[in-house]
Amino acid sequence: MSEPRPIRRALLSVSDKEGLVDLGRALASRGVELLSTGGTAHTLRQAGLEVIDVAEVTGFPEMMDGRVKTLHPRVHGGLLALRDNDAHVAAMTEHGIGEIDLLVVNLYPFEATVAKGADYDTCIENIDIGGPAMIRAAAKNHAFVTVVVDVQDYEKLLGDMDQHDGATCAKFRKKLSQIAYARTAAYDAAVSTWMAEAIGVETPRRRAVAGMLAQTMRYGENPHQKAAFYKDGSTRxxxxxxxxxxxxxxxxxxxxxxxxxxxxVAEFDPANGPACAIIKHANPCGVARGETLTEAYSRAFDCDRTSAFGGIVALNQTLDVETAKVISEIFTEVVIAPQIDPAAAEIFARKKNLRLLETGGLPDPRAVATTIRQVSGGYLVQDKDTGHISAEDLKVVTKRAPTDEEIKDLLFAWTVAKHVKSNAIVYVKDAATVGVGAGQMSRVDSTRIAARKAQDMAADLGLDTPLTQGSVVASDAFFPFPDGLLTAAEAGATAVIQPGGSMRDDKVIAAADEAGIAMVFTGMRHFRH
Structure with missing residues (x-):
């Protein structure tokens, strides 16, 4: 790849004007002629810079409300011409096409327009056409043309020019070209995804996924795995x-x-009181409500103190000083809350390794969203599990109906079970988990493990009876046999919530009746793999 001559002519057309004037001045001071369009040209002129309108170059005015301005051979020829190809050079000379050595474009703010909830027609008008076309042309011809699509690369551009006597090096142009194609791909992905949703296409023939690099990580799940974190632009x-x-x-x-x-933790409306969730390896090891946030944390912690060590603590209300003091008594990896009292943050300041996150709000657990999981050769795409059950949805299937207090705990247990890896079993007593069994191949094993952990925790707390005595239990899917239910009964559970739907439901119901257990069916399953 031959090195081009120094940049002498640049086309600037940006929606985001951040850093534009400084870039324009820097280029002008280096002897670069500036071409521009519309609002970009106006901003540069207001700063006292000499600018040539693209309309002067093309011989055509901007028209159709700005829809047509850069889609012209004198623009695209200047971007696409191979400078070392005699036929291309001759065509440029014959048709009066000048070389464009640098293209600086950022696109109409389509993603931001959609995020604001704009109507269909407004979103359509914010789909950029000329910008992506120019970007792709310049990126293709990166042997001779430098293309910049992100404000964060302005300083890098100027630095590279200074290192190469006003030109840019091939390695830098290639890198910028890749960034440019990724930007247009992400833009098209945003447009196609929005349009599919807007017109009600649930399974589009082609689905594009894009993200912006937020963090390059030291490693992934394990030290031998490379990893990075990308954001999709969601405001959730x-x-x-x-x-x-x-x-x-x-x-x-x-x-x-x-x-x-x-x-x-967002499943628990803060208007109904404080709640805390403690997570270890993507599974809850304690979830509870309380009269105060401190009480909610303490009750969640008492479900499984061993697993809570080095865990993640999530709160549904503002983190206060007293709760911060209690959390700081053990090693915790991350604390996340919608708001954080500055005085509470000071408590954690002594814990230098603790990550403290403030979100500004809670996600809506019922908002429509999509989850994507990669498999070999493809992707699995599904709706986020926003399933919700209320007391009115429950079907009592046993001779004994649950009491009002049991129903409250059953619904609490059901909500937690939704977030536990399947097979999931959750024991709850007085709006706090007292035993969690997760990720077992057998449902009866999950039931036993949860009960055993509750026994161990009771011993640690100096209690004479298991934590599961007088509890209720939730199962994320049906009990295929009575054995899991009977194990829960042996652990002291008095009521069960499960989807129902097994071929042996009648046997499971009979076992519950014989054990004196109340049982309700939800008709909904919450597998989480």
Whole structure:
């Protein structure tokens, strides 16, 4: 790839005017002629810079409300011509096409327009046509043309020019070309995804996924795996949009676990009282409500103190000083909350390694969203599990109906079970988990493990009876046999919530009746793999 001559002519056309004037001045001071369009030209002229309108170059005015301005051979010829090809050079001379050595473009703010909830026609008008066309042309011809699509690369551009006597090096142009194609790909992905949703296409023939690099990580789940974190531009409150107040960079596992914790605690409306979720390896090891946030944390902690060590703590209300003091008594990886009292943040300042995140709000657990999981050769795409059950939805299937207090705990257990890896079993008593069994191949094993952990925790707390005595239990899917239910009954559970739908439901119901257990069916399953 031959090195081009120094940049002498640049076309600037940007929606985001940040840094534009400084860039224009820097280029002009280096002897670069500036071409521009519309608002960009106006901004540069207001700063006292000499600018040539693209309309002067093309011989055509901007028309159709700005829809047509750069789609012209004198623009695209200047970007696409191979400078070392005699036929291309001859064509440029014959048709009066001048070389464009540098293209600086950022696109109409389509993503931001959609995020604001604009109507269909407004979103359509914010689809950039000329910008992507020029970017792709310049990026293709990166042997001779430098293309910049991100404000963050302005200083890098000027630095590279200074190092190469006003030109740019091939390596830098290639890197910028890749960034440019990724930008147009992400832009098209945003447009196609929005349009599919807007016109009601649930499974589009082609689905594009894009993200912006937020963090290059030291490693992934394990030290031998490379990893990075990308943001998709969503405004949903959570780990991706949070402000980190202190602590080291979040690791791959931190981000995964923190997301799980915050999505779970968001299920509990703060208007109904404080709630806390403690997560370890993407599974809840304690979830509770309380009269205060401190009480909610303490009750969640008492479900499984061993697993809570080094865990992720998520809160549904403003983190206060007293709660911060209690949390800081053990090693915790991450604390995330919608708001954080500055005095509470000071408490954590002594814990230099603790990551403290403030989100500004809670995600809506019922908002429509999409989850994507990669498999070999493809992607699995599905709606986010926004399933919700109220007391009115429950079907009592046993002779004994649950009491009002049992129903409250059953619904609490059901909500937590939705966020536990399947097979999931959750014991709850007085709006606090007392035993969690997660990720077992057998449902009866999950039931036994949860009960055993509750026994161990009771011993640690110096209690004479298991924590599960007098509890209720939730199962994310149906009990295929009575054995899991009977194990829960042996652990002291008095009521069960499960989807129902097994071929042996009648046997499971009969076993519940014989054990004196109340049982309700939801008709909804919450598998989480």
């Amino acid at each position: 409150p959570g780990v991706a949009t949070a402000r980190q107040l202190q602590g080291k960079e979040l690791s791959y596992n931190n981000i995964n676990d923190t997301d799980a914790a915050f999505e779970l």
